[in-house]
Amino acid sequence: MARTPEELAGARPGPAFEITLDGHPVPALPGQTVAAALWAAGVRAWRRTRVGGRAGGAFCGIGACYECLATVNGVPNRRACLVPAAAGDAVVTQRGVGAVRDAAGVPFAQFPAPLGGLGVGAPGPAGGSACSGSSADRAGLVAQFPAPLGGLGAGSPEPAGGSACSGSSADRAGLSAQFPAPLGGLGVGSPGPAGGPACSGSSADRAGLSAQFPAPLGGLGVADCGSARGAGNCAGDPARSAGDDGECSPAEGWGVAPHNPARGAGNCAGDPARSAGDDGECSPAEGWGVADRNSAGGAGNCANGPARSAGEDGECSPAEGWGVAARKPARGAGNCAGDPARVAEGVGGGPREGYDLVVVGAGPAGVAGAVAAAESGLRAVVVDLAPTAGGQYYRQPAAELNAARPHALHHDWATFQRWQERMDAARVERLVRHHVWAIERHGEQEWTVHAVTGDDGADARPVRIRARAVLLATGAYERQLPFRGWTLPGVVGAGGAQAMLKGGLVLPGKRVVVAGSGPLLLAVAASLAEAGADVPAVIEASGYLGYARHPRALAANPHKLVEAATHGATLLRHRVALRTRSAVTEVHGAGRVEAVTVMRLDARWRPVPGTGREIACDALAVGHGLIPGIELATTLGCATRVTPDNTLALDLDARQETSVRGLWAAGEPGGVGGAQLAMAEGELAGQAVAARLGAYPGPGGRVRRLRSRRTRLRTFAEAMAALHAPGPGWSEWLADDTEVCRCEEVTAGSVREAVREGARDARTVKLLTRAGMGWCQGRTCGAAVSCLAGDGEPPAQRRPFAVPVPLGALADLAPAAPVEPREPGGPGEPQT
Helix, strand or coil: CCCCHHHHHCECCCCCEEEEECCEEEEECCCCEHHHHHHHCCCCCCEECCCCCCEECCCCCCCCCCCCEEEECCEEEEECCCCECCCCCEEECEECCCCEECCCCCEECCCCHHHCCCCCCCCCCCCCCCCCHHHHHHHHHHHHCCHHHCCCCCCCCCCCCCCCCCHHHHHHHHCCCCCCHHHCCCCCCCCCCCCCCCCCHHHHHHHHCCCCCCHHHCCHHHCCCHHHCCCCCCCCCHHHCCCCCCCCCHHHCCCCECCECCCCCCCCCCCHHHCCCCCCCCCCCCCCCCCHHHCCCCCCCCCCCHHHCCCCCCCCCHHHCCCCCCCCCCCCCCCCCCCCCCEEECCCEEEEEEEEEEEECCCHHHHHHHHHHHHCCCCEEEECCCCCCCCCCCCCCCHHHCECCHHHHCCCHHHHHHHHHHHHHCCCEEEECEEEEEEEEEECCEEEEEEEECCCCCEEEEEEEEEEEEEECCCEEECCCCCECCCCCCEEEHHHHHHHHHHHCCCCCCEEEEEEECCHHHHHHHHHHHCCCECCEEEECCCCHHHHHCHHHHHHCHHHHHHHHHHHHHHHHCCCEEEECEEEEEEECCCCCCEEEEEEECCCCCECCCCCEEEECCEEEEEECEEECCHHHHHCCCCEEECCCCCEEECCCCCCECCCCCEEECCHHHCCCCHHHHHHHHHHHHHHHHHHCCCCCCCHHHHHHHHHHHHHHHHHHHHHHHHCCCCHHHHHHCCCCCEEECCCCEEHHHHHHHHHCCCCCHHHHHHHHCCCCCCCCCCCCHHHHHHHCCCCCCCCCCCCCCCCCCHHHHHCCCCCCCCCCCCCCCCCCCCC
């Protein structure tokens, strides 16, 4: 019997090294993330929240909740659950949203910090005290959260020029949409009327959030901010514009003069060499150092300096962008035709072209879809944020951990291994550590996928991948229902606990209660117990007897019974109690989890008075099912359907195609159903894409068998969703002081007050309380807010930016060249 996760996986990591947290040494293993190393050392908190200063740490474990933000090596807002630890890393407990200082020592908000000074301007006038740190942070936060925050549109909800620098006013003003028109016409409005009477902290913040970037960003530099031109600068202080040398007029904002709008950041007409990365040979019209005559030459490179493209070896032409040869544009960063590297890690550049199919997501559905398409003769590429394929279901320990038995962490590992082997044999290309933030449709067979790179997407270099079709295999994230004490360090998502175990070989605690609803709980509890955790109980809010009402679904899927029996046997072996029709309604502890209160529930999920029982533990893993990740699709206008457990999923046809022609989806985006269903749908989608693009999709008998298998598995998934759907009475767990929105620290009482004042849906509650306006964009609190608002409908998943985008990535986006019509080529041949 395994006593540690390392023993379970047969890991033999290299020598341990040290990182520091607030100056104190913490041991870490090669391959562990910063969060995993801290967890392994017993540290559960490394962040203080912006409003109340509450302690926080890892929660979702997959980078979706932003609870784990830390300052690493002086760079704030790093997602600790995604950033690998390295010897000597200095981790500092982050307070608020993080801030750095410019050359003059003036603090300013920077999202993410690697932008190197792009930021959103100083939080207030020099020497001023009107703008508090928290409001400045909040103002800076909107730099990468435009319209997704509720679509407030252009303009401030309250008059500009007011003397108060309140957090809500700065935040709401910053919600004006100031991003490129191609992203949905997000607007060009000023946060306040032109010529505001003063450059107060509040107005400066709001003006700083106005779009003041070069023309290639689609009209960002058009805000009329009056006296607050530039980044938090008054008209009388032009030298404070970013990079200004005193020669620019105060109306130039980021040094971009109206008569020379493409000069680049902080450069006047007389000083073109100060464009980012320019070597003095480029003309002043090159914007961010990218010459018009060589717009794809790489950041900071002139036509006569092609060797300065990132990673170029001198043999590539200057049009290759980040060292990607035009004649072999998709072979990886820094590679010319003679070096066709098939995996590009954490690199920017683009656009990459010549693909028939781009698959977003490298989980079971994505891998199966890419393999099916490639085996039919198409050129396919898989884009994923992780360094290895597998998604969350088949998440693997980092290679540096040298796990000899990764299969011990998974169910049905052999099946996925076979898909991986087929993926390698079919020469499917992979772009790892790529975070997709938007997809553009130019025509039925002309698509562009936009991504940022890096472990947590903080690299400011943009990536554009162009293809004839897109398959979305974006998985899901956990649904959370709040309860008193759920913000204590040591409370983590059930899936997050499993992700940290599979990826970092660490446990959330020594004695872990697993609670919530859905079959994932059994798998999580079994894996934690096998890895050495003491799991006193699994607390299931629903029951399992309801499956007996679906005998046909069970008979058609006997493997599901086998899987449940396997998990059940593991729990019996480890003496884990299973309590159904019960829920954790409160967590106790002074600074971290010490115990939980469990209560019985009635049929509507209302707590039964007098049934409370306390269980001692040092961690709680909790989750109430999964929510399909559909943001990329809904932004494109794809139709959705409401699932039996009241989430939104994509409405797909028999070929896995969405309502937008040329865009397919497979796996959880079409409704949560598990890995086996995801692989069947992925293979079907890959074959459908091949047929649409003129390749041979394979024998019809295989398609019929896949469709039959999909129907059986989908029927079971729908029954499972209905049985574990949250009951309407769960909100009675909530006291008025219970936090609902973790990011903005909005309580249930505040939401209820908004409803009493007339709010009738989640969007109105959001505008009145800020619930859902934080880092995670409502992924964690959306379901709860919608329920408390009495909406009755699942929260809409419409976010033009699916992930945060560094301002530098937007600044580097040159206008896309017109896409020329393509003639169909032979199967598998790149289209030109």
